[in-house]
Amino acid sequence: MPLTLSSSATDGITVVRVDGVLDATTREQFADFLASAGADLILDLSGVTFMDSRALGLIVHTWQTSLASDNRFALIGVDYARSKVMWITGLADRLPLYDTLDDALQALG
Template structure:
């Protein structure tokens, strides 16, 4: 995988759709990421453990889906977020507000 490639895969964990994100989330991959999220439906867990870099535009998409889940009553969580590749979450202060969990099991338990 080259530095600018993005691989998105989906799986199910009970009623949750788990989207594994591998690669760079930036302006060059934003449309691919946005399209995949739009088709994924509700009750999402984003596994960001494979992200190598995230910019503010990608974070904006994530925040949009989180806010939508709050207004629609659907479930949303992030797992595998690492400071070294997602610093923008901490710089913006969103790391303390977004539903971050270490593992899928923790996220599933918290989401019910």
């Protein structure tokens, strides 16, 4: 399944919708899209069918860069079955995960 990326703006925050596989074969496409997405960012991962550690590393790097720049960042729609790597590494307890866009927007204020 190819990777499909799209974005929209909500309350001054770029919401990036990710559909498909996030792995070594799509990492560069994902990285390029994120680089042009904007400073404040919500990643909607509800359409992700599989995520590997390289993709998770990119997400963590984006999150850390956002924190260092005092930008807003959140993840929504993360499914355990398709993103097990977040739980295996313990990052699910550290990353800003929210169930819905409304939850994330409220938390980011």
